[in-house]
Amino acid sequence: MQPGFTAADENASLQAIEAVERLSDDAIRWVADELYRRYAELTVVRGTRGRLPTQQDLKDHLEFLNGALQTGASIFFTDYVRWLATVLESRGGSKQSLDESLELLRRFFDEALESTISDRISDVLEQGRFALAGGREPSEPPYCAYRPRDLPHVAALTKCLINGDVEGARSFSQMSWEASGDYAEVATRLFQPALYDVGILWQRNQITVAQEHLATAIVQTLLTQIYLTAELFAGPSRRTALFAGVEGSEHVLGLRMVSDAFEIAGWTVQFLGANTPTDDLVAHLDSTRPEVAGFSASMVQQLPTLRRLIGVVRAELGSRCPIIMVGGLPTNQLNEVWRWLGADSWSPDAAKAVKEMT
Secondary structure: OOOOOOHHHHHHHHHHHHHHHHHHHHHHHHHHHHHHHHOOHHHHHHOHHHHHHHHHHHHHHHHHHHHHHHHOOOHHHHHHHHHHHHHHHHOOOOHHHHHHHHHHHHHHHHHHOOHHHHHHHHHHHHHHHHHHHOOOOOOOOHHHHHOOOOOOOHHHHHHHHHHOOHHHHHHHHHHHHHHHOOHHHHHHHHHHHHHHHHHHHHHOOOOOHHHHHHHHHHHHHHHHHHHHHOOOOOOOOOOEEEEEEOOOOOOOHHHHHHHHHHHHOOOEEEEOOOOOOHHHHHHHHHHHOOOEEEEEOOOHHHHHHHHHHHHHHHHHHHHHOOEEEEEOHHHHOOOOHHHHHOOOEEOOOHHHHHHHHO
16 A cells, blocks of 8 residues: 555555556647647747657656655655756746646546546646745755765765766775775765765756766776775675666666675675566576565656565565565655565665665
């Protein structure tokens, strides 16, 4: 059951989810056509090909809408709306078009469905519009609520990352490593917050996508260098762990930090990487039998997939099921969402993940 709903709400919620999935293509076409009718000049500026990015925007709206419906937590949609408004305004766009899109989606579902089903959808959409009218995006995204205390060189490292200053970044990385000597601490309190800050700078249009990608690549290299120089590995143990990004998730740098931290702590680890197909993952778990399985999602749209994965793992493996730990940005946005996912444990970062299991 969704964490935000009672048992009486469950049936209407499931019907709303099914309706959004079933009618999404029709909704996207209808809203896109209505927006182009209202703003005929778009046909001149963008041409018919301009409908494609408009339709992709609407698809994104519906994916986050359904994520909120499936979890029973409207925060996943309202946070998305606030984030998108900041992205639009920082690039010369307007919140008005976003508000109109949400209002038109509400109209479509109100007209297409009976009220017992459409009311659930309309409520989430209206909460998104209310959040949009409520003002500026918070100074930090909600997932930063679990951001640990920064090490001294986070701001300096962030500047090096966005400027592509590899040597400068390596210098601050080395200073932090020499002062700490703890891979998990450096990963969690230096690199993770620096990448959070890089993401916020992109959101505000202060850096480009290319700079964001470069920053991530530099961090990957520096983390590998620290991992290779971490000589104080714990003695070998019989404890085993496996880590994988859920199907559809392409961002697993945080999960890589967790995997490396477990290995340095003495665990035998398998890291399967991003976008691991569910069936193959379950079969691999069955053949390798790790003590702990860590799964991550990078977007709210992947939470239902993660929940299904955990359900399949438990059903297929039964008493052979490993301890299941989850993480990733969307799991940081809502307290206790890991329980809804069906996991045994949750951690917002590598340091706490290792501590949880030792």
